[in-house]
Amino acid sequence: MQSAETNTKLNRGCLLLALRRYSAAVHNMEQTVLLPSLLRDVESDSDTDDDCFQDCHSAAESSRKDLYDYYLMLKAVRNTVESGLVTLDDRKAKNQTYLAQNKTLEPMLEADPEALFHFHLRGLFSVMGNLTKKSQGVTTKYMDIIRIMN
Amino acid sequence: MQSAETNTKLNRGCLLLALRRYSAAVHNMEQTVLLPSLLRDVESDSDTDDDCFQDCHSAAESSRKDLYDYYLMLKAVRNTVESGLVTLDDRKAKNQTYLAQNKTLEPMLEADPEALFHFHLRGLFSVMGNLTKKSQGVTTKYMDIIRIMN
Numbered sequence: 001m002q003s004a005e006t007n008t009k010l011n012r013g014c015l016l017l018a019l020r021r022y023s024a025a026v027h028n029m030e031q032t033v034l035l036p037s038l039l040r041d042v043e044s045d046s047d048t049d050d051d052c053f054q055d056c057h058s059a060a061e062s063s064r065k066d067l068y069d070y071y072l073m074l075k076a077v078r079n080t081v082e083s084g085l086v087t088l089d090d091r092k093a094k095n096q097t098y099l100a101q102n103k104t105l106e107p108m109l110e111a112d113p114e115a116l117f118h119f120h121l122r123g124l125f126s127v128m129g130n131l132t133k134k135s136q137g138v139t140t141k142y143m144d145i146i147r148i149m150n
Numbered sequence: 151m152q153s154a155e156t157n158t159k160l161n162r163g164c165l166l167l168a169l170r171r172y173s174a175a176v177h178n179m180e181q182t183v184l185l186p187s188l189l190r191d192v193e194s195d196s197d198t199d200d201d202c203f204q205d206c207h208s209a210a211e212s213s214r215k216d217l218y219d220y221y222l223m224l225k226a227v228r229n230t231v232e233s234g235l236v237t238l239d240d241r242k243a244k245n246q247t248y249l250a251q252n253k254t255l256e257p258m259l260e261a262d263p264e265a266l267f268h269f270h271l272r273g274l275f276s277v278m279g280n281l282t283k284k285s286q287g288v289t290t291k292y293m294d295i296i297r298i299m300n
Contacts, residue, residue, distance in 0.1 A: 073263075114226065118230070127270055131263055131267065
């Protein structure tokens with residue numbers, strides 16, 4: 001299976017690069033944040049700076065997170081990245097919105113699986129990039145807090 | 151970065167397994183289908199057998215494919231899998247439905263990036279499994295055609 005082997009090598013170079021970057025960012029965050037509780041009640045900069053915030057304000061309102069929540073979420077996602085799909089169904093079941101979105105898309109699978117493949121591949125890269133930035137943001141903010149305390 | 155290394159190893163074992171299976175299936179299809187033109191005007195079994203077909207009939211109607219179209223599409227997706235995101239934007243731009251879907255989901259990224267991560271990861275596995283079955287189906291159908299001809 002030379003072709004299959006080649007594909008795997010090439011995938012490792014692009015698809016896993018985003019996941020590897022994310023893992024490295026979370027690892028760095030864990031190494032830096034020695035007292036996670038210091039992140040409690042600290043608002044994420046992205047909640048005020050991001051352009052998209054105005055668009056999704058109502059959605060975000062319902063699940064307003066402080067940096068401690070982000071810290072836990074980023075580690076949880078990293079654990080899923082480690083364990084693959086093992087717990088995916090349970091985790092996915094948490095969020096009805098996305099289950100609904102999935103239901104809307106599933107029938108399209110027959111109609112245009114190629115477009116759906118591009119959609120999910122692109123989406124996965126996009127969300128991994130966003131989570132990597134979040135992880136770096138938590139690390140930076142924690143270092144600022146420590147600097148202010150000393 | 152031991153943690154990052156571990157994640158990468160584990161990912162290779164789950165996320166790339168679906169892609170590796172797909173690559174192997176397309177490779178096998180290419181090795182078997184020596185005269186792709188024999189697939190022209192042959193209807194895909196999935197168009198009649200799949201339970202979901204009734205739900206997405208109208209959507210599928212607009213882009214009714216014969217097995218030759220599927221053969222080309224499956225190879226095109228394999229090429230994207232090989233080249234990662236290089237051509238993704240161009241390919242994605244082909245399909246307005248999925249661009250629209252993406253626009254709907256993007257604002258949710260801030261609200262619940264964890265759920266969006268699960269949504270796209272699960273979706274990618276789902277579509278890769280579907281495309282792998284399609285590839286195996288084209289191979290089987292081609293062998294039936296050859297058997298009938300001899």
